[in-house]
Amino acid sequence: MSTTSYALADTATMLRRNLRHSLRYPSLAIGAVGMPIIMLLLFGLVFGDTFSAGINGGGFDYLDFLTPGLLLMSIASGTMSPAIGAAVDMTDGIVARFRTMAIYRPAVLTGHVLGNVVLTVISLAFVIGFAVLIGFRPNASVVDWLLAAGLLILVTIALTWFAIALGLISKTAEGASNIVLPISFVLPFLSNTFLPLEAMPSGIRWFAEYQPFTPIIDSLRHLLLGTPASAGSGWLAIAWCVAITIVGYFWAQKSYNKGTAA
Amino acid sequence: MSAAIEALGLHKSYGDNVVLDGIDLTVAQGTIFALLGPNGAGKTTAVQILSTLITADAGQIRVAGHDLYADPDAVRAAIGVTGQFSAVDGLLTGRENLIMMADLHHLGRRTGRERADRLLEQFDLVEAGGKLAMTYSGGMKRRLDLAMTLVGNPQIIFLDEPTTGLDPRSRHSMWTMIRELVAGGVTVLLTTQYLEEADQLADRIAVLDGGRLVAQGTPEELKRLVPGGHVQLRFTSPEEFARAGQALSTALPDGDALTLQVPNDGSVNALRELLTQIEASALEVSELTVHTPDLDDVFFAVTHSDSKVAS
Numbered sequence: 228m229s230t231t232s233y234a235l236a237d238t239a240t241m242l243r244r245n246l247r248h249s250l251r252y253p254s255l256a257i258g259a260v261g262m263p264i265i266m267l268l269l270f271g272l273v274f275g276d277t278f279s280a281g282i283n284g285g286g287f288d289y290l291d292f293l294t295p296g297l298l299l300m301s302i303a304s305g306t307m308s309p310a311i312g313a314a315v316d317m318t319d320g321i322v323a324r325f326r327t328m329a330i331y332r333p334a335v336l337t338g339h340v341l342g343n344v345v346l347t348v349i350s351l352a353f354v355i356g357f358a359v360l361i362g363f364r365p366n367a368s369v370v371d372w373l374l375a376a377g378l379l380i381l382v383t384i385a386l387t388w389f390a391i392a393l394g395l396i397s398k399t400a401e402g403a404s405n406i407v408l409p410i411s412f413v414l415p416f417l418s419n420t421f422l423p424l425e426a427m428p429s430g431i432r433w434f435a436e437y438q439p440f441t442p443i444i445d446s447l448r449h450l451l452l453g454t455p456a457s458a459g460s461g462w463l464a465i466a467w468c469v470a471i472t473i474v475g476y477f478w479a480q481k482s483y484n485k486g487t488a489a
Numbered sequence: 490m491s492a493a494i495e496a497l498g499l500h501k502s503y504g505d506n507v508v509l510d511g512i513d514l515t516v517a518q519g520t521i522f523a524l525l526g527p528n529g530a531g532k533t534t535a536v537q538i539l540s541t542l543i544t545a546d547a548g549q550i551r552v553a554g555h556d557l558y559a560d561p562d563a564v565r566a567a568i569g570v571t572g573q574f575s576a577v578d579g580l581l582t583g584r585e586n587l588i589m590m591a592d593l594h595h596l597g598r599r600t601g602r603e604r605a606d607r608l609l610e611q612f613d614l615v616e617a618g619g620k621l622a623m624t625y626s627g628g629m630k631r632r633l634d635l636a637m638t639l640v641g642n643p644q645i646i647f648l649d650e651p652t653t654g655l656d657p658r659s660r661h662s663m664w665t666m667i668r669e670l671v672a673g674g675v676t677v678l679l680t681t682q683y684l685e686e687a688d689q690l691a692d693r694i695a696v697l698d699g700g701r702l703v704a705q706g707t708p709e710e711l712k713r714l715v716p717g718g719h720v721q722l723r724f725t726s727p728e729e730f731a732r733a734g735q736a737l738s739t740a741l742p743d744g745d746a747l748t749l750q751v752p753n754d755g756s757v758n759a760l761r762e763l764l765t766q767i768e769a770s771a772l773e774v775s776e777l778t779v780h781t782p783d784l785d786d787v788f789f790a791v792t793h794s795d796s797k798v799a800s
């Protein structure tokens with residue numbers, strides 16, 4: 228079909244549109260950097276020694292332990308902006324216009340996702356830079372770094388698609404920012420970001436063990452710090468990302484196309 | 490000549506609210522078709538269905554020769570839509586909005602920019618072209634909206650209330666623009682609240698009310714649907730008013746306003762005759778107005794007057 232051959236061009240046009248929006252309305256994107264940096268300062272520097280002393284009888288660097296999880300938290304809180312963006316977009320006349328044009332259908336939402344990937348990569352670079360500045364000392368080869376970067380991008384794509392799907396069913400900006408809270412807030416906290424699984428109370432531990440963030444953080448720690456990861460956590464992390472991407476993608480596209488001539 | 494838009498038996502309901510209850514319409518290529526109707530009649534709904542934005546519950550539609558349900562993308566490639574509410578990207582400048590449209594029509598960088606700049610000029614937006622569209626006034630947004638619709642040189646254009654909120658000068662230049670487009674072979678389906686606009690522009694008019702098309706035809710055909718014109722005579726004193734009522738026996742009196750409505754087609758001969766009668770009876774007429782039927786009369790005659798906004 229003729230429109231499919233323009234998939235790349237149309238997606239690029241939508242990406243440009245979203246990047247322009249972010250430049251002109253950057254407050255949400257700044258939030259995605261601010262939160263992990265506050266966490267780094269608070270938990271890494273202020274409480275870090277106390278925490279590491281309490282866990283495993285001390286002797287390990289809490290800032291190193293914490294940073295990989297905070298990268299994920301940065302990704303997670305960054306999903307709020309595309310969720311709101313997509314929700315607001317749908318109420319806006321411009322998307323009605325796009326829907327009456329022969330453009331590659333998934334381009335509008337894919338533009339939101341790719342725009343957010345670009346922003347997230349930038350904010351992750353900030354967070355990593357800041358962490359190194361205050362004492363984060365990763366121990367990773369170039370290949371490890373590349374694998375870690377690939378995993379972070381995969382996570383960003385997955386969580387962004389899912390957040391956009393949630394944003395589309397909520398229809399208002401407020402609704403969208405509330406409905407993504409489980410992703411942007413609950414999952415990062417109820418994971419092994421701040422504490423190793425062994426140190427958690429049993430109820431929370433059970434949840435943390437089986438939710439997607441834990442194997443992802445495990446794999447990141449393994450890649451960046453060389454700590455041992457539980458068997459298969461790398462594949463489990465990738466499987467989670469692929470599954471979340473597929474569900475989020477089709478769910479989001481279905482909402483986007485709802486009610487229009489297919 | 491083949492039809493640009495053909496719809497048969499369109500039905501659309503929102504819950505219990507039957508909005509379109511069997512609409513048939515045909516728009517010939519290269520003509521202007523105006524859809525009239527009171528608020529909530531379903532004009533926007535009809536435009537949204539014909540422009541692929543929403544689906545009808547039933548009905549067959551062909552636009553630009555393509556079956557709308559079998560090949561919506563072929564329809565989309567042939568049409569341009571300016572909806573009732575602004576469809577511009579507020580966080581982009583006017584020029585960026587136009588260039589985005591050019592990119593989505595795959596015009597190429599050079600051609601796209603040239604077309605964007607030409608449209609900015611044509612729509613008097615050159616100065617505003619570098620400002621964010623959200624800072625535009627309502628009329629400027631409206632003009633940008635239409636300019637964006639024209640970027641892809643559509644064969645068929647849907648305009649949902651294109652001149653609502655425009656000042657008289659902008660409205661007239663919009664009319665000129667629409668006429669030029671049609672002279673170039675484009676087909677236009679527009680909705681409007683201004684009967685004068687339909688009268689000025691449209692080759693055919695359809696009036697939508699209660700989910701059905703209650704009247705359809707050329708402006709002249711529609712005007713023939715309502716009783717002929719009349720002359721209204723106003724008097725200052727009740728005595729004079731009563732005397733005139735006796736002299737002009739066919740007149741319709743309105744005692745409160747002290748006016749008489751005398752049936753009259755407004756031609757010179759008919760007027761001369763009436764004036765002769767007035768002179769013969771030596772009537773003191775304080776004001777005389779000639780009223781020929783216009784689309785307002787048609788509108789009020791064919792649409793239900795149980796409007797909620799009645800004063």
Ligand SMILES: Nc1ncnc2c1ncn2[C@@H]1O[C@H](COP(=O)(O)OP(=O)(O)OP(=O)(O)O)[C@@H](O)[C@H]1O
Pocket residue numbers: 503506508526527528529530531532533534535573
């Ligand atoms: N998305 C929707 N959900 C529910 N009802 C709707 C929806 N869109 C329109 N309607 C209803 O359909 C009817 C027709 O609306 P529509 O917007 O087509 O009217 P219109 O003729 O364009 O009116 P106006 O002159 O005010 O623009 C109205 O009763 C409206 O409430």
Ligand SMILES: [Mg+2]
Pocket residue numbers: 532533534573649
């Ligand atoms: Mg309307």
